Amino acid sequence: MRYRVVFLGTGTADNEERCQSAYALVDPQESFLLFDAGSGLETLKQIVRAGLEPTMLRGIFLTHRHWDHAAGLLPLLLWLRLRHAEIAARVTVHGSPETMRAMEEMHRLSGHRGQFAFREVGTGQSVSPWNGVLVESIAVEHITGSLGYRVRLPGSVLVLSGDTAPAETLADAARAADILIHEASFDRAQESKAADLRHTTAEQAGALARRVGVKRLILTHLVPDRLIPQDRLRTEAEAAFGGPVDLAEDLWSLELPG
Numbered sequence: 289m290r291y292r293v294v295f296l297g298t299g300t301a302d303n304e305e306r307c308q309s310a311y312a313l314v315d316p317q318e319s320f321l322l323f324d325a326g327s328g329l330e331t332l333k334q335i336v337r338a339g340l341e342p343t344m345l346r347g348i349f350l351t352h353r354h355w356d357h358a359a360g361l362l363p364l365l366l367w368l369r370l371r372h373a374e375i376a377a378r379v380t381v382h383g384s385p386e387t388m389r390a391m392e393e394m395h396r397l398s399g400h401r402g403q404f405a406f407r408e409v410g411t412g413q414s415v416s417p418w419n420g421v422l423v424e425s426i427a428v429e430h431i432t433g434s435l436g437y438r439v440r441l442p443g444s445v446l447v448l449s450g451d452t453a454p455a456e457t458l459a460d461a462a463r464a465a466d467i468l469i470h471e472a473s474f475d476r477a478q479e480s481k482a483a484d485l486r487h488t489t490a491e492q493a494g495a496l497a498r499r500v501g502v503k504r505l506i507l508t509h510l511v512p513d514r515l516i517p518q519d520r521l522r523t524e525a526e527a528a529f530g531g532p533v534d535l536a537e538d539l540w541s542l543e544l545p546g
Contacts, residue, residue, distance in 0.1 A: 293311055296538065303512050308330070320340055343372050347415075347417045352386075361391060376404065424461070428453075443545060444544045444545045445464075467505075507525055
């Protein structure tokens with residue numbers, strides 16, 4: 289068995305066709321890390337639908353505090369605490385100081401009992417959740433405190449952009465990466481809107497990936513197909529990347545090289 293990524297949620301905040309941003313990095317023993325937590329209890333349901341065991345959760349890494357990436361955190365932790373208190377006690381949530389403060393305040397305002405482990409990570413800081421695996425935070429260009437992550441695994445490198453405008457810090461981290469999972473919230477015609485909202489177009493993601501020699505590009509954080517056809521995003525990204533580009537789907541399980 290290899291490491292794999294399970295795409296639990298691949299939609300934008302306004303996408304009723306998909307779940308919101310959450311990705312499970314699964315090790316060969318089927319324990320997993322969660323990158324972003326989607327919204328509500330839907331992420332827990334997606335974990336179960338994907339055939340993962342929630343008690344095998346070993347850590348959480350948040351990219352930023354927007355609700356479509358982080359509002360599923362506390363429902364998931366509360367479920368773990370109610371059903372498996374010993375598991376909840378050893379799950380550490382990682383994120384920027386801004387994100388961790390927001391999660392702690394949300395927990396306080398909820399009135400629920402119990403304490404959870406929130407760990408602040410600074411830009412460029414690395415965490416080793418498993419032997420031979422290193423998760424490094426990357427400053428990206430969205431709201432204050434937004435992070436991407438570079439994950440070094442035995443035999444491969446995976447990079448997750450989180451929400452961001454095209455960022456040189458991310459480009460540097462993704463250089464020669466085996467897989468780049470990059471947001472693509474807009475098409476070429478909406479490049480100005482993407483810039484205003486600090487997001488990336490599919491074409492921009494493709495150009496960045498090509499420039500730094502990414503081996504495989506996967507687009508995520510997608511709007512409903514009725515607003516921007518997925519084929520258009522793929523076509524624009526592939527033209528800029530110079531090769532095939534994947535569009536993520538909810539519950540897609542992807543084995544990593546190595």
